[in-house]
Amino acid sequence: MLEYFINLDKELFLFLNGLNADWLDPVMFYITWKFFWIPFYTLLLWLFYKQYGWKTTLFILLLVIVLITMSDQLSGFLKKTTQRLRPSRDESLSDLVHLFEGKRGGGFSFVSSHAANSFALALFVIHLLGSKIKFIAPVMVTWAILKSYSRIYLGVHYPGDVIGGAILGILCAILIMQVWDYFYGNYFTNIRKEKIPIKYND
Numbered sequence: 718m719l720e721y722f723i724n725l726d727k728e729l730f731l732f733l734n735g736l737n738a739d740w741l742d743p744v745m746f747y748i749t750w751k752f753f754w755i756p757f758y759t760l761l762l763w764l765f766y767k768q769y770g771w772k773t774t775l776f777i778l779l780l781v782i783v784l785i786t787m788s789d790q791l792s793g794f795l796k797k798t799t800q801r802l803r804p805s806r807d808e809s810l811s812d813l814v815h816l817f818e819g820k821r822g823g824g825f826s827f828v829s830s831h832a833a834n835s836f837a838l839a840l841f842v843i844h845l846l847g848s849k850i851k852f853i854a855p856v857m858v859t860w861a862i863l864k865s866y867s868r869i870y871l872g873v874h875y876p877g878d879v880i881g882g883a884i885l886g887i888l889c890a891i892l893i894m895q896v897w898d899y900f901y902g903n904y905f906t907n908i909r910k911e912k913i914p915i916k917y918n919d
Contacts, residue, residue, distance in 0.1 A: 726876055733866075734804070741870070762774065765778075785834050788885060792830040795885070803826040803873050814872040820871065821873065828884075831864055832868065832882030832883045834886060835865060836865070839890075840857075
């Protein structure tokens with residue numbers, strides 16, 4: 718059964734990876750390049766500030782750092798544990814994989830750290846801003862999917878790696894969301910209540 722899913726994963730990878738074009742190669746490279754998204758992250762930080770103020774935004778930033786560190790480290794641990802070779806380093810696929818400028822990535826692939834980090838951040842942002850900014854949910858989901866798909870396009874991850882990474886990222890986000898809900902529902906709410914003047918009846 719496991720071998721069946723592994724073969725299916727490879728076939729799906731070859732199909733998706735084969736949907737390439739010369740003009741799309743640099744596009745996918747920049748989508749997967751973390752520094753390309755600095756303006757996007759800056760915009761998210763500004764949105765947090767506008768909705769929550771700078772003190773709460775600092776707390777949000779701390780939680781984001783913890784979240785990304787958690788998803789990144791756990792995905793790295795799974796890579797070392799499963800030791801599944803990237804498609805770009807699988808000799809049986811070497812003549813079939815489309816790569817960008819020969820970039821093969823690291824040694825192991827399961828799960829995708831890009832997918833884990835992207836879906837973790839996407840879900841956390843939606844949790845905090847989804848009820849306040851209508852367009853944020855489709856934007857974040859689209860961003861996470863594009864980041865994840867770029868790893869398949871560039872030949873460094875199987876679809877199963879991406880799906881596994883997405884699941885891991887979502888689980889990490891759910892955990893951090895619980896931390897946020899606890900502190901925001903208690904500590905930050907109490908601060909806001911203290912600032913509201915008490916009215917006494919004559």
